[in-house]
Amino acid sequence: MNITRREFLKVTGGLVTLSALGGGGLSAYQGVALARNTLMPTGSNPDPARLAGPVREFKLTTAVTPIDLGTGEFKAWTYNGRPVGPELRVTEGDTLRVVVTNNLLEPTTIHWHGVPVPNTMDGVPDMPQPAIQPGEIFSYEFKAWPSGTYLYHPHVGHQLDRGLVGPLIIEPKREPGNYDREYVLMLDDWATVDGGGPDSPERVTDHMGHGMMGGGMMGGMMNGMMGGMMGQQPAAAAGSGPLLEPVYDAFSVNGQVAATATPFTVKQGEKVRLRLINGGATTVFGLRLAGHTLTVTHADGRPTEPLAVDVLRIGMGERYDVEFTADNPGRWQLYDIISSMPLTTVLYQGVNSTQYSGDNLAQNFRWNDYSLLAGLPEEGLSPLSASGPADETFDLVLSGGMMSAYWTINDRIYPDTETIVAALGQRVRFNYFNQSPMPHPMHLHGHFFTVGSRGLRKDTVLVDAHMGQASIEFVADNPGMWMHHCHNIYHAEAGMMQVVQVG
Ligand SMILES: [Cu+2]
Missing domain, CATH: 2.60.40.420 (Cupredoxins -  blue copper proteins)
Incomplete structure (x- = not known):
């Protein structure tokens, strides 16, 4: 499909149009999105025969340290004192052990984004493993499976945005690719100045919301218009309510x-x-x-x-x-x-x-x-050909940001959002409807899901801005309490999270 830059900016939230205020109609692009409806399930039960490998141990220390991206030194929250956590590279079947020493002044965790780990290793505080307290050491340990490009980061507050993120690469036992050279590129956004920079314990943002609408002249104009309405909300008063997105420089x-x-x-x-x-x-x-x-x-x-x-x-x-x-x-x-x-x-x-x-x-x-995008069949994962109706379907309306500093799933704010309960082995479908002017990358822990009708497996699906829609389907095959949330950290912390209880 071909697209112009203007259309691209619209669905990615990079361009704010006034029609967003009134809801607006569907673009031709979004019409195509609506046609995606036949989904296939995916599974994430490792085949034990594939999982024989050595223990590979890594050490990560969290601390507040000076870093320099090339823009001058500032303090950030880091793994091992670097602006990006070290690359953890293992082979499928290895046991990955990561010993974390928390030298921050607040609790932290590590979430292994995309890896279907056991629930106790998933790094969401008290679900069920408690967070790592300041001064404490905790070892995460799990089978590295399946192969792929992943990332790790805390699942506590806005810690990811203060600098705590790193790459996790699980290589396949046999590499089918015949490339000559490989690079890992970790992209990151930084607010090195706004609110005191990443180390600021309480980044104070303008609640009239610069950054809220994606910045830019248009964003500023809209924020000015919205200011009066937002100011009437007690929860959005300075010093209370969720943090808004800072200005990234x-x-x-x-x-x-x-x-x-x-x-x-x-x-x-x-x-x-x-x-x-x-x-x-x-x-x-x-x-x-x-x-x-x-x-x-x-x-x-x-x-x-x-x-x-x-x-x-x-x-x-x-x-x-x-x-x-x-x-x-x-x-x-x-x-x-x-x-x-x-x-x-x-x-x-x-x-x-x-x-x-x-x-x-x-x-x-x-x-x-x-x-x-079409997925390829994979050993150890449920075949892509199994199709049929989902056992449970949930319509999830994503909203917020316009009249409020909060972001919602079906008009509710975490922890008040619905807990989705699925029996082990059930096939679950989520239909997303985005009623907001920003895109939402929705991430499900502990599982892969399919997007669209061609077996595309993912763990994070970007739901387009401005009435964008998407549907995912997954087999609830990893028992535990799992997070399902927007991966805009500010949206997640401002309500756009819910729990999926499996088994
Ligand atoms: Cu979001």
Whole structure:
């Protein structure tokens, strides 16, 4: 499917239109989204025969430390003192043991985003494992399965946005890809100044809401209009109610901003794999590697049929593995078409130019709309061919942000949201309806789900802004109490979370 930049900005929330206030009609793009309805289930029971591997131990220490993204030193909350947590790389079947020392002044946890771990290792405080208290040490331990690109981060407050996020790579026992070179790219958004920066214990934001509408001139105008109404809500008064999104002034790849980043080097003729991870708190990226077509091979770690795209949309918590052929020598920018921000540089060996090569992005470009992505069958996961009606269907209306500082699921704010109860083995379907002007990357813990009718497996689904819809289906096969929430950390903390109780 081809799309113009303007249409792309609308569904990704990068462009606020006045029609948002009145609800507005459906675009042609969204009409296509509505046609997705036949879903297939997925399962996440590991095949024990595949799970024989050594114990691999890593140590992570959380603390407040000075870091420098290339914009000057500031204090952030870090793993091992770095702007991005260390890459944890293991092989499928290994036992991953991570010993966490909490040197923060508040409790923390680690959530292994996307990995269907046992409930006790999922890192949601008191569900059921208590948080790691200041000064305490806790060891997470679980079978690394299945292979894929994941991320880890705390599941406490806004800690992720203070800097605590890192990549987790589980390699397959046999790698089917024949790429020559691989890079992991952790994308992150930073408010290094606003509210005192990431280390500020109480980031005070303007409750008239800069950032709420995605920023920009239009956002500012709208926020001004909304200010009066919001001011009448006691819960949104200064010093109470949820924090609003801060103003982000730096975007990093692996902890470096583009201006000072070491380029990712490639050699002409190579096939290059990029593992792209969105570790940002609130930013949806529309990634464009100038001069190149990217071929999607994995979504949220799960293999897909190859899909060639000009722009890769990636929401918070999402991962995509992509490949490109290094056939266009130059110094190329990886940039975000939503904000037009440069992110990093891909440099061919032997190219000495200090100037970026010019891009040739088509007016109507191809991107990774979910309806274009098809999953591949996987050993150890439920076959994709099993189809039939869901045992339970839940319609989930996502709303908020316009008249309120809160974000809701079916008009309720966590912990007041409905707890979804599913019997072990039940097939559950969620139909999302987004009545808000921002996109919501909805993430389910402990399970994979399918999106659309072509067996696309994921764990995070971006529900488009402005009346966007999406449906997911999963087999409730991992017993426990699991979080289901928006991966915009500010939305989650302002109510857009619920519990899914399995078994
Ligand atoms: Cu959200």
